Amino acid sequence: MNKREMVCYNTDASRLRGKTEKVVFPKNIEEVQKAVKTNKGDIIVRGSGTGIVGGCIPNDSVVIDLGKMNKVSNFNTKSNKIRVEAGITINELNDKLNGAGYEFPIFYLEGGLSRIGSMIALNILGERSLRYGGIKEWIEEVEFVNGRGELMTLGKADLGDVCGMEGITGIIVAIVLKVIPKVRRSYSIFQSEDINEIFSISRRLKLENEIIMLKLIPPMVSDFLNLPHKYNLIIEFDSERGKIKGSEYSRLNKLLRDVYFLFYEKGYSNSEDPKFFYDKVQEFIALLEHNNIPYFCDLGLSIVFPFFKDDEDSKREGVINFIEKSRAKPGKYGIGLNRKYLFDSFQEKIVRRVKMRYDPFNKFKRNHIIDFDGRVENPLPAHNVGEKKTTSLPLVSKVKEQISEKINESKSNDLKMTGEEKSVRSLLEELRTPDEKMEELIKEEKKREEGVPLSEEIGGMTNADLDQSVVSEEIKEVNNVEKKIIEIDEGVSKFEKYGISVEPRRVEKESISNEGISSDKSELVGDADDKSLVNGDLEDSETTEIGNVRVSDNLDRKSGNGASSEVNDIMSKIYGGSSNNVSSNVPNGSKGFNRDDISNEDKDKKESVKEKDKKEDKDRDLINKILGNRMEGEK
Amino acid sequence: MSIESDNAKENVKDIVDKCIKCGMCNSLCPVLKIVREEQSSPRGKAILLDSNYFEKLIYECSLCKACESKCPLNLKLCEAFVNARKVLVLSKKECVEGKEMIKNLNKSGNIYGEIESD
Numbered sequence: 001m002n003k004r005e006m007v008c009y010n011t012d013a014s015r016l017r018g019k020t021e022k023v024v025f026p027k028n029i030e031e032v033q034k035a036v037k038t039n040k041g042d043i044i045v046r047g048s049g050t051g052i053v054g055g056c057i058p059n060d061s062v063v064i065d066l067g068k069m070n071k072v073s074n075f076n077t078k079s080n081k082i083r084v085e086a087g088i089t090i091n092e093l094n095d096k097l098n099g100a101g102y103e104f105p106i107f108y109l110e111g112g113l114s115r116i117g118s119m120i121a122l123n124i125l126g127e128r129s130l131r132y133g134g135i136k137e138w139i140e141e142v143e144f145v146n147g148r149g150e151l152m153t154l155g156k157a158d159l160g161d162v163c164g165m166e167g168i169t170g171i172i173v174a175i176v177l178k179v180i181p182k183v184r185r186s187y188s189i190f191q192s193e194d195i196n197e198i199f200s201i202s203r204r205l206k207l208e209n210e211i212i213m214l215k216l217i218p219p220m221v222s223d224f225l226n227l228p229h230k231y232n233l234i235i236e237f238d239s240e241r242g243k244i245k246g247s248e249y250s251r252l253n254k255l256l257r258d259v260y261f262l263f264y265e266k267g268y269s270n271s272e273d274p275k276f277f278y279d280k281v282q283e284f285i286a287l288l289e290h291n292n293i294p295y296f297c298d299l300g301l302s303i304v305f306p307f308f309k310d311d312e313d314s315k316r317e318g319v320i321n322f323i324e325k326s327r328a329k330p331g332k333y334g335i336g337l338n339r340k341y342l343f344d345s346f347q348e349k350i351v352r353r354v355k356m357r358y359d360p361f362n363k364f365k366r367n368h369i370i371d372f373d374g375r376v377e378n379p380l381p382a383h384n385v386g387e388k389k390t391t392s393l394p395l396v397s398k399v400k401e402q403i404s405e406k407i408n409e410s411k412s413n414d415l416k417m418t419g420e421e422k423s424v425r426s427l428l429e430e431l432r433t434p435d436e437k438m439e440e441l442i443k444e445e446k447k448r449e450e451g452v453p454l455s456e457e458i459g460g461m462t463n464a465d466l467d468q469s470v471v472s473e474e475i476k477e478v479n480n481v482e483k484k485i486i487e488i489d490e491g492v493s494k495f496e497k498y499g500i501s502v503e504p505r506r507v508e509k510e511s512i513s514n515e516g517i518s519s520d521k522s523e524l525v526g527d528a529d530d531k532s533l534v535n536g537d538l539e540d541s542e543t544t545e546i547g548n549v550r551v552s553d554n555l556d557r558k559s560g561n562g563a564s565s566e567v568n569d570i571m572s573k574i575y576g577g578s579s580n581n582v583s584s585n586v587p588n589g590s591k592g593f594n595r596d597d598i599s600n601e602d603k604d605k606k607e608s609v610k611e612k613d614k615k616e617d618k619d620r621d622l623i624n625k626i627l628g629n630r631m632e633g634e635k
Numbered sequence: 636m637s638i639e640s641d642n643a644k645e646n647v648k649d650i651v652d653k654c655i656k657c658g659m660c661n662s663l664c665p666v667l668k669i670v671r672e673e674q675s676s677p678r679g680k681a682i683l684l685d686s687n688y689f690e691k692l693i694y695e696c697s698l699c700k701a702c703e704s705k706c707p708l709n710l711k712l713c714e715a716f717v718n719a720r721k722v723l724v725l726s727k728k729e730c731v732e733g734k735e736m737i738k739n740l741n742k743s744g745n746i747y748g749e750i751e752s753d
Contacts, residue, residue, distance in 0.1 A: 008679035264707035
């Protein structure tokens with residue numbers, strides 16, 4: 001290869017630029033081993049070059065292109081396993097498998113030109129990973145060449161040393177994959193103008209076994225795709241249960257894969273791919289919509305893809321700030337050179353150890369993911385045995401000086417020190433009078449009541465906001481405990497209204513013990529409700545059928561301790577009158593039960609039950625629409 | 636360099652400058668499927684042309700326009716490659732087969748150089 005022709009290996013879809021020293025095209029494993037052994041400099045393995053984080057940008061490196069290693073062998077239809085070389089693309093593999101009536105279900109990127117080796121190095125979540133999981137779960141065995149040029153075979157237990165390491169531990173050369181018989185799939189589209197409705201319904205649909213993809217396309221992007229100007233929730237089924245099948249299915253499939261192109265066409269050529277907790281997604285979307293940033297979202301995997309034009313750097317920085325603060329994880333493209341801010345510092349230690357084990361001389365991908373000093377190429381400064389290490393001392397001594405100064409200051413204020421040493425922070429805390437603390441609390445409470453709009457700063461949430469919310473929650477809890485003590489005093493009479501006799505002695509005990517309240521009380525109210533609700537419409541608490549969807553109550557457990565009133569609202573929306581049952585199922589010790597509403601719930605319940613019945617009918621209609629007409633057929 | 640080749644070069648530059656290097660064109664390229672090296676892919680060739688590399692490598696294209704159908708910016712890459720070939724011919728760097736073809740055409744009226752016998 002001509003030296004000038006190497007220019008095309010200097011860059012990829014991230015549009016960063018590096019410098020290539022040499023390009024190698026190995027045709028088999030031996031040639032890969034030879035390339036690793038003979039080269040002492042930096043080695044970078046290149047896939048198809050479609051990543052947006054600069055994963056294959058060289059830095060005076062030898063680039064190994066595995067494109068010519070694309071053989072398929074040992075296809076076993078009994079055990080559904082196949083051995084492939086790392087350079088084969090996902091499209092090529094599926095073309096070959098489709099001929100035999102099989103397929104590899106993890107699908108990634110629109111063109112289908114990403115290579116299996118790079119997919120494993122990134123441990124990617126494909127389009128259908130909501131049910132099929134990451135690619136790691138489809139690997140039986142990985143063959144890879146480590147930093148010493150040795151060929152290693154890793155079984156399922158050690159896959160973590162290669163999957164998700166982005167190629168810094170070795171070069172993946174061959175993989176034994178699991179495949180499945182080809183499945184006929186279908187789509188349904190749910191449209192709504194209310195984003196809350198979309199979120200509450202998708203939370204339910206995520207629990208469905210047959211649903212493999214939930215993609216949210218907001219009104220702004222729906223216009224690009226010629227869909228109605230609404231929130232479009234596109235649901236893919238692993239069966240023909242959806243309404244869009246056959247030729248229409250493949251048409252919509254193509255349209256969805258063209259979403260990226262449509263963004264590029266409009267000039268939005270930069271994107272991010274953070275993966276949040278499900279509850280954080282809505283907040284992030286609100287931020288994007290307020291700042292008119294186009295996006296689409298994989299609700300199943302909680303990955304949001306915001307897009308930016310080249311001249312929108314300020315917007316992008318704001319969004320990145322938010323992503324950093326909310327501790328999102330890298331979604332699809334990994335960390336590479338661009339996204340080091342998403343790298344978990346706790347994980348860094350583990351990555352370092354693994355890197356040390358497989359690639360001690362730091363041959364692969366220098367400065368990618370972590371800044372790692374190899375054993376030989378970049379040796380650490382040596383120290384004489386007799387001398388003390390001085391490199392780390394200045395910093396430590398500075399900190400010590402600062403601490404001692406502060407302690408001296410506090411001593412000069414006639415502070416009585418106890419025998420044990422105290423941290424400066426605790427000393428400063430003690431210096432503040434209770435009045436000052438109260439004043440601060442009141443100020444924060446006032447600020448909270450005034451409410452700072454999300455719009456002012458692009459980040460939306462500042463640290464101060466987060467602190468406020470914590471403080472306000474604490475205040476709420478204190479208030480709740482006070483209210484509870486009063487309410488429980490009156491509680492006996494209230495329960496008696498519904499003809500339930502409650503032993504006053506037991507209630508008094510609960511009011512004293514703080515921990516037992518939430519669980520025991522929820523049981524009490526649950527019992528009371530069961531008797532108070534005259535309508536016998538309540539459905540089973542463990543599994544419930546809405547239309548033809550069978551939904552388990554795992555949601556409550558999934559939503560975890562943060563269940564709170566929000567989840568209860570959504571549950572009541574979907575379940576209608578059965579929300580009371582749901583609250584009674586919240587596991588012990590969780591904050592799921594809304595303690596404020598004990599008295600209010602009792603009063604409003606009879607009125608709300610009628611309204612909820614109406615809502616229930618509406619929601620049933622909605623979910624029936626999404627999930628096809630099986631119910632109608634049964635009727 | 637003639638004005639004609641300068642114009643052709645400008646035309647190439649106009650098209651190639653806009654490329655965002657997303658690599659979608661590579662998914663359908665029949666040449667890349669066989670050769671499997673980045674420099675013979677549409678993106679690779681666009682990068683090379685962008686860095687003023689007008690060499691015989693540009694002939695490694697079937698001008699089928701599959702890359703254009705996948706390009707999100709609808710860039711007319713094949714037009715750029717044809718113009719790049721024009722530059723090569725005008726600077727007398729064209730491939731040997733091309734030269735021979737032109738000779739045959741001048742001689743006998745067909746590219747194979749065979750004289751029709753009645």
